[in-house]
Amino acid sequence: MPTDTDTPAAPTDAPKGPVIELIPLGQNLGRVVLTIANQGSLARFQQELGTLGQQFGRIQQLQQRIQSALTTVERDALVKVAEAEVKDFNEKDGVFVKVWGFSITALANRQTSFVNTALRLFAIVNEEEAIKARSDKGFKEEQLVIRGDRRLLQTAEIRGLDLVVQFDQFAKVLQARRDAFLQLTELLKRSNNEEEKGRIKTQLDQTAELLEKGNKEMAESVGYSITHNYEIEVLESKFVILLNQEEVNQIQGLFANAQQQQQAAAQAVPVSIEAPKAEKRIIEKKN
Secondary structure, three states: OOOOOOOOOOOOOOOOOOOOOEEEEOOEEEEEEEEEOOHHHHHHHHHHHHHHHHHHHHHHHHHHHHHOOOOHHHHHHHHHHHHHHHHHHHHHHHHHHHHHOOOHHHHOOOOEEEEEEEEEEEEEEOHHHHHHHHOOOOOOHHHEEEEOOEEEEEEEEEEOHHHHHHHHHHHHHHHHHHHHHHHHHHHHHHOOOHHHHHHHHHHHHHHHHHHHHHHHHHHHHHOOOOOOOEEEEEEEEEEEEEOOHHHHHHHHHHHHHHHHHHHHHHHHOOOOOOOOOOOOOOOOOOO
């Protein structure tokens, strides 16, 4: 029997299932298979993924050729080639599973994608710009990177899927405005019609205004300007498998069940609110 000094055990949480990370990709939904936050690891993964993916594709082609072989001799020859290919693939895929946590066969006939969720932005600068950057009060030496004969000045780190997507979209918008500005400038030079020149000039002025405004906003936020070329370093990338409609329906069902369970639990547990109690005071009689 418990005594007055026994402390009741804390309630045990219900067992939790695996965490599923989902990412919206336009009209599709992607399930995150792997998150990589190292450039070297990302390059290695992409290389191994491509190599093993091609080998798996060759095996599938061999199996199709075996099924359509016209003679026993041809079929037997293809079977031997396929057996050797499968053995080699299984060995390499086994290593791949140990390193990355999933098999290449899990990607068969599936759409996949890399989604960058953290970027480091470098502007390619000349020596004069590098000197000017060094003179800035908040400059740190690691912001300036020398790669060969190029000087790269770090202008920003962009972290989070939403911010990366916004940056990518706005950079494309700026580039489109710049292309339109150049095209309209060329059209204005070639035009010999005064009325047409007037229309082009109006469009050119509007485009130039939008371009200047957008470029100023990007320069102030992440140091990005169309006057420079840039290099982007991927700091974190997620490898995702696009879900089919059946899988989307299953996940929606899981979310709906989880919400129902939470609501049921909230209703089943009574909530009591006690009024604040006055502090007990002891008054001693003094002689």
